[in-house]
Structure formats: C-alpha cells, structure tokens
Amino acid sequence: MTDRAATADHRPDDYTWLEGIHDETALDWVREQTERTEAELYDQDFASTVQRLKTVLDSVDRIPMVTKRGEYYYNFWRDAEHRLGVWRRTTWDSYLATSPVWETLLDLDAYAVAEGGDWHFAGSQLLRPADGQPHRRALIRLSPDGGDQVRVREFDLDGLTFPEDGFDLAVAKTNVSWIDADTLLVGSATTKENTTRSTYASTLRRLERGATLETAPTIYEVDREHVAAFGYFDSTPGFQRIVTTDAIDFYNSRTGVLRDGQHHIIDVPTDVEVSLHRQWLLLAPQTSWSHQGQLIPAGSLALAKLDSFVNDGSIERLLFTPDASTSLQSLSFTADFLLLTVLKDVAAEVRVIELTKNFDQTTLPLEDPMLSVSVAAVDDEDLEHPNDYWMTVTGFTTPTTLLRGTVGGANQLVKKSPERFEATDFEVTQHFARSVDGTRVPYFQVAARDLPLDGKNPVLMDGYGGFQHSMTPGYAPAMGTGWLSRKNTDGRRPVYVMTNIRGGGEYGPDWHRAALREKRHRAYEDFAAIAKDLVARGVTQRSHLAATGRSNGGLLMGNMITGYPTLFGAISCGVPLLDMQRYTHLAAGHSWIAEYGDPDIEADWKFLKTFSPVHRLTDQPHPQDDYPAWLIWTTTSDDRVGPSQARVMAAKMMELGIANVRYHEPDGGGHAGSTDNESTAKMLATSYEFLWRQVR
Incomplete structure (x- = not known):
C-alpha cells in the first residue's frame, strides 16, 4: 500500500466542471444561482440596508488612520465622492484639526479614467531619502480586481506622476522593497519557474532600473514545494541589510541576513518566529525550545543581540512568558522601549520594556478590560519624539478612539469616532462554555x-x-x-x-x-x-x-x-x-x-x-x-x-x-x-x- 493517496480516487468528478473559474459553463451556473439569490433578497428592505451601511462606510467623520513618514502623515481614504479612493498626506498640526487639510497624492478614480479601467489601492512603500531631504519616490501596489495579485508602479511624490522610466512590475503575487533609488528587491510569481506550488514567488531578485525582471539576478531561492521566498531590504542607517525568509510552510521557516556578501542563517528551530529591529533579534517559539540549557516556553518572547546570537547563540533576556490565561499578541519598538500587547482571558494589557537599562517592565494603565487596545510606535527615528506611540482603543459598543502618547508621559486624545448606532441599551459580557473535552471556551455577548x-x-x-x-x-x-x-x-x-x-x-x-x-x-x-x-x-x-x-x-x-x-x-x-x-x-x-x-x-x-x-x-x-x-x-x-x-x-x-x-x-x-x-x-x-x- 502506497503512502500517497491517489487524488483521482477521491476527487468529486461530478463537479469538477465548476473548477474552471472563468469557464463559460461554470459561469452560466454561477450567474443563474446569483440571479436567483438576488431576486429573492434584493428588495426595498435590502436596498435600505445597503444605503444604511454605505452611509456608515462613506461617513467623512471616520478616523483617518495615518502612517508617519518624515514630516508627513499618510492616509488612504474612500467615501461617496471617491469610490476607488485617494492616497493623501497632511502635517501633524493639520491632522489635529477637526477638518485636516490634505494634499492629494494619487486620485484612484481619476487614475481609472486615465487608464480605462479600475485599479484598487493595495498599499505603498516610500524610498528612504538622503539625510535632511524629503521623501520623493514611492512604490504603489495596485490590484486589478481586489485580489492578491498586484501591479507595482513607481510614483514621483514631487511631480505626483508615474515617471516614464519608473519601475512598473506586471500583475502578479509580488513582494518588493527599495534597496536604493535605482534598485529593488523583488519576489514575484510571474512564471512557472519562479512560482511555488502555493502560487507565491520562489525567488528574490535584484532589479536595477531599466532592466527586466526576467534578466535580473537571483540572490535567493527556495524549494518550489515550500510556500514562498519572502524578503525585504532594511534601510535603517547603520543596519542596512537584506532579510530573507524561506517560508517552508505556514508555521515553519528559515530567516537569514544578507550583508557584506555573507548570508547568515539564524540558527533556531524552524517553528521559532524570528524578527529583527536594529541590533535586536526577537525569537518567539511555537513549541517549547531548549536552547543552551535554557527552556524557552511556547508562546514566550526572547531577546538577543543579532551579532552575538550569530556568533555564539547567546540570548540576552526572556521578556515574556505566558501562563494559562495570557498570550502575546503584538509588539512594537520605539527608540528606547519595546511595547508588548498581551491578552489575559482575551482582555488587553500593554507592557512596556525598557531596552536601554535593565529591561525593566511596567504596564500602561487601561480603563476597561472589555475594550481592545493596540499600540504601535509613531516613528522611532523622529529625533524630537522618538518614544511616541499610537494607542487605539475600541469596543463592541465603544467607538474607536485614537490617542498619541509618550512612554513615561501622558496620552493625548487625537481623534474619536462618533457613534454609528444606538448602543445605550446594550451591554457587553463575557461567558465561558464547556466543550466536549471539558475545556472552558470564552465568548463575548x-x-x-x-x-x-x-x-x-x-x-x-x-x-x-x-x-x-x-x-x-x-x-x-x-x-x-x-x-x-x-x-x-x-x-x-x-x-x-x-x-x-x-x-x-x-x-x-x-x-x-x-x-x-x-x-x-x-x-x-x-x-x-x-x-x-x-x-x-x-x-x-x-x-x-x-x-x-x-x-x-x-x-x-x-x-x-x-x-x-x-x-x-x-x-x-x-x-x-x-x-x-x-x-x-x-x-x-x-x-x-x-x-x-x-x-x-x-x-x-x-x-x-x-x-x-x-x-x-x-x-x-x-x-x-x-x-x-x-x-x-x-x-x-x-x-x-x-x-x-x-x-x-x-x-x-x-x-x-x-x-x-x-x-x-x-x-x-x-x-x-x-x-x-x-x-x-x-x-x-x-x-x-x-x-x-x-x-x-
């Protein structure tokens, strides 16, 4: 008996004709069923529900969440007047105003008219400028249909145009980052030879301006049976490097650092999640890991200095160890602190770890355990505000609030979303059910x-x-x-x-x-x-x-x-x-x-x-x-x-x-x-x- 089961033996052959995504026979069935559903549902009550929902989604008093780059705060926005949306930016003083003044960088509706078809904004990445200079170039990710495949185009932030000689990568599942003004690091699933079975890129290539992706040299490659080759160029001054990841499967990977012509693989078990920030290496095992006589439990977080770990495997400190009710959800670095968001029975807690002294830990005060809280550094390279963080507070019946704080200082209210539905008579409670094996399973009501x-x-x-x-x-x-x-x-x-x-x-x-x-x-x-x-x-x-x-x-x-x-x-x-x-x-x-x-x-x-x-x-x-x-x-x-x-x-x-x-x-x-x-x-x-x- 073979170890491999024959796929054809248990394939639902009666229905394989529906697998042809754009096959006309399949689409005829799809249209028939879709029309049937709409004929039953799409009445006046449905139209009223759509209008109520669209009014909420289009509301202009939503919080425009921003990302700080240099002196500007960037945001992507859609409303009734901007169906496909606008990519825009403003200053801090303007952002604090009730009605900020935005500079439109890219109007996607106007772009659709010029291109003769819709393109959907899927993100941007700015080129790090020279010291003292403003950001001048960006890479824009554009999806033709809202799917995962994107076209990547270079954008001029001075002229607000796509330059004729700019980078323009064809629609594909692509990850890309700037190496310098004329060079990109690209992983793109454009051909069978550079695509894994999971439909992602199997190679990372160094693409020079004017060259084609097909002729660009490959600097990293993974087995096509693996999920993907991921990578990015870290442009942080003093820490420039290419970080590579061989995603073996969804929970196992190998991370490496390519610098000075040397490719250093981080030698940890493949189920240890690896992340880097400046000199720091963070290690989060998915199963308990014994390293140099030290047990690092599953779900914990260990901190090492990258160079020291590469040289001798030494770990600086175990920063977080879970117990039966807690788990680590996210982390973010300011210049001198590490911010950890932790759940305790699904209630939020934020821990602050001082990196410059003895890794002392404190906890940010939170008002209501039934609210979710997330924190993220504003800009750890901002010389005037290096330890500022965003704090977002939200709950089922509590409109989202955006605050800006400084570690060790007070929080400043930045924006608060208005109420969108009447929630005065509602209450939020947490309950626990017993599963078949006796496990207590929480739920919110x-x-x-x-x-x-x-x-x-x-x-x-x-x-x-x-x-x-x-x-x-x-x-x-x-x-x-x-x-x-x-x-x-x-x-x-x-x-x-x-x-x-x-x-x-x-x-x-x-x-x-x-x-x-x-x-x-x-x-x-x-x-x-x-x-x-x-x-x-x-x-x-x-x-x-x-x-x-x-x-x-x-x-x-x-x-x-x-x-x-x-x-x-x-x-x-x-x-x-x-x-x-x-x-x-x-x-x-x-x-x-x-x-x-x-x-x-x-x-x-x-x-x-x-x-x-x-x-x-x-x-x-x-x-x-x-x-x-x-x-x-x-x-x-x-x-x-x-x-x-x-x-x-x-x-x-x-x-x-x-x-x-x-x-x-x-x-x-x-x-x-x-x-x-x-x-x-x-x-x-x-x-x-x-x-x-x-x-x-």
Missing part, C-alpha cells in the same frame, strides 16, 4: 441590558478558529448598523456573539495547536458548545440562532451545517474552504497544509475527510429537514481560496435536494469580498438580510 432569557432572541454567532488568529472586541459600525440596530415584530433587538474557539491565538500557540490537523474537530466542538450554552442560558433557541464565518471561518460554517445542522436556523458561509480533498490544488491552498494536513497523503486524508464539508454531506448525511437555511457566497476573483469550493458545495447540496440553499458570487472583490464601499455594503447586506429573514 453583546445584548440588551434587559435581555429576556426566554429563548426568543435573534442571535448572530461569529467565529474563525484557525491560523492563530485572535478574535477581539472592536467597534464595528457595519455590524451595529446591519445587525444590532434591527428590531423584530416583538420589538426585540438582536444579539451578537463573538467566539474565541480553539485554533485561534487568544491563549497563544497551544490554543492554536489544540485544533491543528487531526485535532481540527475541537474547534467545531467549541463552536457547537457555545451554541448549546446560549440555548441553555435561555438567550436563544435553534429557530432564532444564526452563524457566520469567512475563509477558514467558512470551513467552520461548513462543518456546522454538516456536523451540527440542528443547532442553527441559518448560516452564512463566505469565501470558504469546503473541499478538503481538492484545496491544496486550488489557488493558494497548498500553503495551508501545516494547518489542515495534506490530502495527497493517505494517512492525512483519513482525518481530513472527516472535516471536509463537501464529503461529509454524503459520508455523514443528515435527514434533509435537519439542515438550516444556508447562504454560500464568494467572488470570482478570489485568488487566495478560489470560488470553486463554494460552487461545488452549493451544487452538491442542491443536487441532494437540500432545501433553502442559496449561492451568491459577484465577479470582483477578491478574498476580501469587496473592492469599494458600495460593494462592501452589498456584500454585508446580502449576508445580514438573509440571516435576519430566517431567524428574526
């Missing part, structure tokens, strides 16, 4: 203060449970407007529930690894346990309980409908993985083998099949009356998961005669599901309207 516990409240559960992604409280005007602001015929306002199931990062890497590969069912058991807890507490019952999830959360929804269909009245499943036998052969699916397993290995397929919704439909069937109403949606331009898995699942359910299955697939939007505020409003309204009409 946003509900009316006088919520009657009679099982009749419409509830929307939200979940993800994968890739160590943490679900944390945050002000979501669209959710507040599209869901919480409703009232049913009994005058009840609905409930929103955010789940913190295993597979996420709320309790660090162990919480994530508890639902990896063959243990995946724990994530689904956790979500089901929360659904049952809501019923047991009298919050709701099946007929009033809806659930939603996207991407990996879409896989979660697929396993709810095939494993726990009688718990829910309606489910919305967006841009989902659903066919775990084919996922590695579609779009970027090969890159997620470390998360799920490899269906081409027989031993892996045995457990993958047990959480592959496409296969569970017939392998573990339920009576047709058990299934809730189901909306499956994706986009034709999703080049990360791809639309075919959603198509196959919907087609198979319909063929099996399962009632109340609806499918929706617009063309543009990529994996995000939208490209502008109008398409975002329609995407959200489609999901909210479908769910509300089923469970209100």
Whole structure:
C-alpha cells in the first residue's frame, strides 16, 4: 500500500466542471444561482440596508488612520465622492484639526479614467531619502480586481506622476522593497519557474532600473514545494541589510541576513518566529525550545543581540512568558522601549520594556478590560519624539478612539469616532462554555441590558478558529448598523456573539495547536458548545440562532451545517474552504497544509475527510429537514481560496435536494469580498438580510 493517496480516487468528478473559474459553463451556473439569490433578497428592505451601511462606510467623520513618514502623515481614504479612493498626506498640526487639510497624492478614480479601467489601492512603500531631504519616490501596489495579485508602479511624490522610466512590475503575487533609488528587491510569481506550488514567488531578485525582471539576478531561492521566498531590504542607517525568509510552510521557516556578501542563517528551530529591529533579534517559539540549557516556553518572547546570537547563540533576556490565561499578541519598538500587547482571558494589557537599562517592565494603565487596545510606535527615528506611540482603543459598543502618547508621559486624545448606532441599551459580557473535552471556551455577548432569557432572541454567532488568529472586541459600525440596530415584530433587538474557539491565538500557540490537523474537530466542538450554552442560558433557541464565518471561518460554517445542522436556523458561509480533498490544488491552498494536513497523503486524508464539508454531506448525511437555511457566497476573483469550493458545495447540496440553499458570487472583490464601499455594503447586506429573514 502506497503512502500517497491517489487524488483521482477521491476527487468529486461530478463537479469538477465548476473548477474552471472563468469557464463559460461554470459561469452560466454561477450567474443563474446569483440571479436567483438576488431576486429573492434584493428588495426595498435590502436596498435600505445597503444605503444604511454605505452611509456608515462613506461617513467623512471616520478616523483617518495615518502612517508617519518624515514630516508627513499618510492616509488612504474612500467615501461617496471617491469610490476607488485617494492616497493623501497632511502635517501633524493639520491632522489635529477637526477638518485636516490634505494634499492629494494619487486620485484612484481619476487614475481609472486615465487608464480605462479600475485599479484598487493595495498599499505603498516610500524610498528612504538622503539625510535632511524629503521623501520623493514611492512604490504603489495596485490590484486589478481586489485580489492578491498586484501591479507595482513607481510614483514621483514631487511631480505626483508615474515617471516614464519608473519601475512598473506586471500583475502578479509580488513582494518588493527599495534597496536604493535605482534598485529593488523583488519576489514575484510571474512564471512557472519562479512560482511555488502555493502560487507565491520562489525567488528574490535584484532589479536595477531599466532592466527586466526576467534578466535580473537571483540572490535567493527556495524549494518550489515550500510556500514562498519572502524578503525585504532594511534601510535603517547603520543596519542596512537584506532579510530573507524561506517560508517552508505556514508555521515553519528559515530567516537569514544578507550583508557584506555573507548570508547568515539564524540558527533556531524552524517553528521559532524570528524578527529583527536594529541590533535586536526577537525569537518567539511555537513549541517549547531548549536552547543552551535554557527552556524557552511556547508562546514566550526572547531577546538577543543579532551579532552575538550569530556568533555564539547567546540570548540576552526572556521578556515574556505566558501562563494559562495570557498570550502575546503584538509588539512594537520605539527608540528606547519595546511595547508588548498581551491578552489575559482575551482582555488587553500593554507592557512596556525598557531596552536601554535593565529591561525593566511596567504596564500602561487601561480603563476597561472589555475594550481592545493596540499600540504601535509613531516613528522611532523622529529625533524630537522618538518614544511616541499610537494607542487605539475600541469596543463592541465603544467607538474607536485614537490617542498619541509618550512612554513615561501622558496620552493625548487625537481623534474619536462618533457613534454609528444606538448602543445605550446594550451591554457587553463575557461567558465561558464547556466543550466536549471539558475545556472552558470564552465568548463575548453583546445584548440588551434587559435581555429576556426566554429563548426568543435573534442571535448572530461569529467565529474563525484557525491560523492563530485572535478574535477581539472592536467597534464595528457595519455590524451595529446591519445587525444590532434591527428590531423584530416583538420589538426585540438582536444579539451578537463573538467566539474565541480553539485554533485561534487568544491563549497563544497551544490554543492554536489544540485544533491543528487531526485535532481540527475541537474547534467545531467549541463552536457547537457555545451554541448549546446560549440555548441553555435561555438567550436563544435553534429557530432564532444564526452563524457566520469567512475563509477558514467558512470551513467552520461548513462543518456546522454538516456536523451540527440542528443547532442553527441559518448560516452564512463566505469565501470558504469546503473541499478538503481538492484545496491544496486550488489557488493558494497548498500553503495551508501545516494547518489542515495534506490530502495527497493517505494517512492525512483519513482525518481530513472527516472535516471536509463537501464529503461529509454524503459520508455523514443528515435527514434533509435537519439542515438550516444556508447562504454560500464568494467572488470570482478570489485568488487566495478560489470560488470553486463554494460552487461545488452549493451544487452538491442542491443536487441532494437540500432545501433553502442559496449561492451568491459577484465577479470582483477578491478574498476580501469587496473592492469599494458600495460593494462592501452589498456584500454585508446580502449576508445580514438573509440571516435576519430566517431567524428574526
């Protein structure tokens, strides 16, 4: 018996015709199903919901979040007058004003007219100028359809034009950075030879102005079975270097530093996350690591000096060690301090570590544990304000506030978002459900203060449970407007529930690894346990309980409908993985083998099949009356998961005669599901309207 399972043996051949993304036969089916869904949903109530959501998304009094570069603060902005958006900048004094004066750098709507087609802003990168000089050049990332593939063009910040001799990289999955004014470091998946099985670049090339990418010398290359070759040029004065990463899989990688003609590989286990800042090397193991007689626990953070570690492996200090309730979420350097954002039972805490003395630690005071807090350095190279940080504070019913502080000083209120929906009568509470194996699983509930516990409240559960992604409280005007602001015929306002199931990062890497590969069912058991807890507490019952999830959360929804269909009245499943036998052969699916397993290995397929919704439909069937109403949606331009898995699942359910299955697939939007505020409003309204009409 071979170790490799023959893919063809368990391939759903009846539906492979739907895998041709732009195949006319497949698109005819897509158009028919999409039109059917829209004919049922797109009425006056739907139009009103779209308008309410678009009003929120287009509001001009939103906080324009900025990035400081030199003396300017840069922002990308979309509103009703700027469908595709404007890239712009302002000064600090202007930014503090109620109505800042912005200098428009690039108007994407005007650019679309000039180009004869839409391009969507996907980020920018400025060239470091000479000392005392302003920034003059940038690289602009432009997506043709909202997907992951981008065109990269050089932009002149003086003339506000794309120079004729400027860099212009063709549409592809590309990572790029400036080396100097005439040289780029480029990883771009443009040909079969420089593309991995995961659809990312396998090489890093040094591209000189005027040369072609095809002739540019390769300076780094990885095995095409690996996920990708990533890299960037660190232009920090005194620390100039190329940093390379061989992403072996989603959780294993090798990082190296290329300088002075020498390529130094950081010698650590491949599941240790590596990051560099100036002279510092940060090491975060995903599993416990014994190094030179010292145990560095999973989820901890160790600090070393790069040169010392390369020479003798010495580690300076263990800065963070988790306990059963805490996990490290993010970090940011100011000039003299390291800021750590930590979760304690999913409540935020910010720790400040002094780097110039004895690594002393303090904690920033926070007002409300039910709020999320994130911190990031403003500009550690700003000579006047080297230790300033941004602090963003937000909660389910608390509009986002942006503060600017200095380590050791007071915080300054910079901007505060106005309320977008009436939340006075709501309260946020945290609860814990017991999963099948006895694990306590937290979830947040946003509900009316006088919520009657009679099982009749419409509830929307939200979940993800994968890739160590943490679900944390945050002000979501669209959710507040599209869901919480409703009232049913009994005058009840609905409930929103955010789940913190295993597979996420709320309790660090162990919480994530508890639902990896063959243990995946724990994530689904956790979500089901929360659904049952809501019923047991009298919050709701099946007929009033809806659930939603996207991407990996879409896989979660697929396993709810095939494993726990009688718990829910309606489910919305967006841009989902659903066919775990084919996922590695579609779009970027090969890159997620470390998360799920490899269906081409027989031993892996045995457990993958047990959480592959496409296969569970017939392998573990339920009576047709058990299934809730189901909306499956994706986009034709999703080049990360791809639309075919959603198509196959919907087609198979319909063929099996399962009632109340609806499918929706617009063309543009990529994996995000939208490209502008109008398409975002329609995407959200489609999901909210479908769910509300089923469970209100």
